[in-house]
Structures are given as C-alpha cells and as structure tokens.
Amino acid sequence: MFPEYRRKTPEEILQEIEQLKRGKLKVYIGSAPGVGKSYRLLQEAHELKAEGIDVVIGLIETHNRKETADLIRDLEILPKKKVSYKGKLLEEMDTQAIIKRAPDVVIVDELAHTNVPTSKYEKRYMDVEEILQVGINVISAVNIQHMESLHDIVEQITGIKVRERIPDHVLHQMATEVILVDVTPEILRKRLSEGKIYDKSKIEQALTNFFTDSNLGALRELSLREVADDIDERIGKERIQNGLYKATGVHEKIMVCVQYGGNAEKLIRRGWRIASRLKTDLLILHVTHEASMNRTLKDRKKIQNWKKLAAQFNAKFIVEQTGKRTISETIRDIAVEHGITQIILGQSARSRWEEITKGSIVNNIMRIASGIDIHIVADQKET
The missing domain is CATH 3.40.50.300 (P-loop containing nucleotide triphosphate hydrolases)
Structure with missing residues (x-):
C-alpha cells in the first residue's frame, strides 16, 4: 500500500x-x-x-x-x-x-x-x-x-x-x-x-x-x-x-472521573499517560450533587488544583451536577455526549454496606455504559 x-x-x-x-x-x-x-x-x-x-x-x-x-x-x-x-x-x-x-x-x-x-x-x-x-x-x-x-x-x-x-x-x-x-x-x-x-x-x-x-x-x-x-x-x-499518514487514536477518547478522595491527581496523571500514548484527547470529570455556592473552601481548593493539573495536560475539565440523576447516570451521559471510549475510575469510596444498599458506582457504570472500556485504578492507602 x-x-x-x-x-x-x-x-x-x-x-x-x-x-x-x-x-x-x-x-x-x-x-x-x-x-x-x-x-x-x-x-x-x-x-x-x-x-x-x-x-x-x-x-x-x-x-x-x-x-x-x-x-x-x-x-x-x-x-x-x-x-x-x-x-x-x-x-x-x-x-x-x-x-x-x-x-x-x-x-x-x-x-x-x-x-x-x-x-x-x-x-x-x-x-x-x-x-x-x-x-x-x-x-x-x-x-x-x-x-x-x-x-x-x-x-x-x-x-x-x-x-x-x-x-x-x-x-x-x-x-x-x-x-x-x-x-x-x-x-x-x-x-x-x-x-x-x-x-x-x-x-x-x-x-x-x-x-x-x-x-x-x-x-x-x-x-x-x-x-x-x-x-x-x-x-x-x-x-x-510530512503528510505520510494520519494520527492514530483519533477514534479513542479518554475520560477520568475524580472525587474528593486522595487519589484524584493520581487518576488524572494515569489518564494523561494513557491518552498521550494513544495520541488522543483527555477529559476530566467531577460529578457533584451540590451547587458551587455550597462547596466548602477545602473542596473549592481541590477543584482549583484539578483544573490547574488539567491545564498542564491540555485536558478539558468539567464539573457536572447530578440533578435528578445518579452519579453513574451522570457519568454515562457525559461520556455519551463527548464520545468517550475509555473511562478511568478510582476504587469506590463507599463502604461495603453502602455498596449493598445503594449499589457500587463502578458496577453501575459498567452496567449502563455499554461499549465503553472501564479502567479501575487501585487506591493506595497511606500507612
């Protein structure tokens, strides 16, 4: 050829x-x-x-x-x-x-x-x-x-x-x-x-x-x-x-989901390395139930740090309110809207009892986000 x-x-x-x-x-x-x-x-x-x-x-x-x-x-x-x-x-x-x-x-x-x-x-x-x-x-x-x-x-x-x-x-x-x-x-x-x-x-x-x-x-x-x-x-x-071929990875798009846990920056860095190797775009999503005016000063500072890190990696950063949706449904909706092919998540912060009564966020996303690959990154506990 x-x-x-x-x-x-x-x-x-x-x-x-x-x-x-x-x-x-x-x-x-x-x-x-x-x-x-x-x-x-x-x-x-x-x-x-x-x-x-x-x-x-x-x-x-x-x-x-x-x-x-x-x-x-x-x-x-x-x-x-x-x-x-x-x-x-x-x-x-x-x-x-x-x-x-x-x-x-x-x-x-x-x-x-x-x-x-x-x-x-x-x-x-x-x-x-x-x-x-x-x-x-x-x-x-x-x-x-x-x-x-x-x-x-x-x-x-x-x-x-x-x-x-x-x-x-x-x-x-x-x-x-x-x-x-x-x-x-x-x-x-x-x-x-x-x-x-x-x-x-x-x-x-x-x-x-x-x-x-x-x-x-x-x-x-x-x-x-x-x-x-x-x-x-x-x-x-x-x-x-030199016009020899088109970029690879044009059909892939990576999304990292971050919450207030300690591994958010780790997830962002992991997502960028995957996106970089695939030569494709990176989107960083934070899903929240609360309006921006109700966030604590500590949480606002965390979001600002995530935005700063996203800017370093030339990634798009989105804060999305759930409204009447569940967290899993909100993540699914944003993924579909932006043509995401791979989602990177941290291990669920929910306790075992919460997962039994409310369901695992990770499992729910895997169930409703068909056709999207899910990466689960282990949360390294501090000793």
Whole structure:
C-alpha cells in the first residue's frame, strides 16, 4: 500500500514559520542526581564555543562537585540577579540579562527549579519559554522524577514526594531534542560513596534511602522508557507533518472521573499517560450533587488544583451536577455526549454496606455504559 499523503493547510505552514523564529530547546534527562547532566551541559558548551558559536551560562548548578566546577573554565557566566524575600537576599537566574545579551545558545541547569515567590514566573521552565520566544537556543537538564505525570509512580518507587515538577509538555512539546544521560545503578552508588554527588555527611543516608539498587534500577527503567516513547512520538509527528499518514487514536477518547478522595491527581496523571500514548484527547470529570455556592473552601481548593493539573495536560475539565440523576447516570451521559471510549475510575469510596444498599458506582457504570472500556485504578492507602 502507498502511504497517504496530504497537503499542509495554510495554518500549519504559518505555524511552521513561527516555529522557525523560536529558539530550540535541548534537554538532558537523567534517572537521578549525579548521572552527569550538568557535566554534559558544560562539555557541550565548550564544543559549541570551539565551533565559533556564541554560548553563555545563564545558570549552572555544580553542587560543589569539583569535576563539574573545573569544567566551567573560560565559559562566560552571566551574573545572577538578587531577589529580596522575607528579609533574605536570594539569587535567581537573570532572564532579562540573558535576553539582553542575546547569545546563540544559553546553558540553563535545573529546569524543574521553583523560583522565589516574588519572581516574574513561578518555575524556571517558564523563564526558558520567554528566552525561546526571542530566538535564543537553550540547553537544559532535568531528572525523571520531576515529570508531572510520573509523580505517583516515583513516590510509589522511592517513598518520596517530589515537590518540584514540570508539566510533561515541556519535554514533549517545548523541547526539540531530548537526550538520556544514563549510568548503571552500580556506577551511581560508587560515585555517591566517593563523595562525588553529596557531601560526606549525607552519603550513608542517601545510600540507604533514595540511592538503593532497586530505586535506581526502577528510575533508570522509567528514564529509558520515557525517552523511547518520546522518540516514537517525534517520529510519528514528523511523518504526520510530512503528510505520510494520519494520527492514530483519533477514534479513542479518554475520560477520568475524580472525587474528593486522595487519589484524584493520581487518576488524572494515569489518564494523561494513557491518552498521550494513544495520541488522543483527555477529559476530566467531577460529578457533584451540590451547587458551587455550597462547596466548602477545602473542596473549592481541590477543584482549583484539578483544573490547574488539567491545564498542564491540555485536558478539558468539567464539573457536572447530578440533578435528578445518579452519579453513574451522570457519568454515562457525559461520556455519551463527548464520545468517550475509555473511562478511568478510582476504587469506590463507599463502604461495603453502602455498596449493598445503594449499589457500587463502578458496577453501575459498567452496567449502563455499554461499549465503553472501564479502567479501575487501585487506591493506595497511606500507612
């Protein structure tokens, strides 16, 4: 069979022209601290400089590692800006100084960093977006545990809640190139033992907590899989842009149902990863009996957090009142209205007695939502 070709629309051509004006973002991703991301950033900076390319350091974190600090050598470093916060003078990357300097390439380490609250942007990747918009190329680095959609998986593996996270679109859409910096768990633990990652006072604790063989092996597998998926996605997009075939997954549509339980964000992340792999749309639904004016402040805050997470994943968020319908009927109606093919639910929060007297919401949906696949995600109880 011959591949299916199509002409690009005027909108697609204009979008490509706009993309040519933007700077390009290259991201080095690693499984854990100490794999050598910052070292690789500086190596590449020297390679670019040797080729006559104007490259500067906007921000680099050496973490007091001698090998990394020594590699800076004669590279130009732009001074950080001073930021006053709660009586303290802190330092942040000076985005405007980078834009004013206008190099061909700027090195920006620690992509998931959270800025001082008084800064223009909440997160460093937002500063990077502004730099890209003026046509400056950026080379940056991040660890796999900072990916938003992997938050629950990383916590399950390591037992640690990662606070600094970036939306997945930073890697899959903003970045034009993603490169894995990979070392084995054995080499990483050896580096740690030799004091090449953390201060000596923290080595023993790190070896027995985060830097265990099982943790590092699992994080490494996540990194390898993430980059492999990213490569597949980029190849697919390139073929679509060249008119070789249409996108897959156009007949699939995913809906995640969230309630006030503790696993709502976990369900949203799971839904996005399924939708992302199927290259299709994601809808997030919250069904409620009450009007918005009757919600508690705590519940309103939860809904705002869900909306914020949905926006990161470019998902549609709906709050739907049941009216005279049951919760199951409301979910079924929204699914039919939006052409949903797969519904993701958490385990029922009802007690066994409530399920006997009122019926299981999950079972009711499975009974009345014919032709729709149902995914049940186990609720991980806190210990």
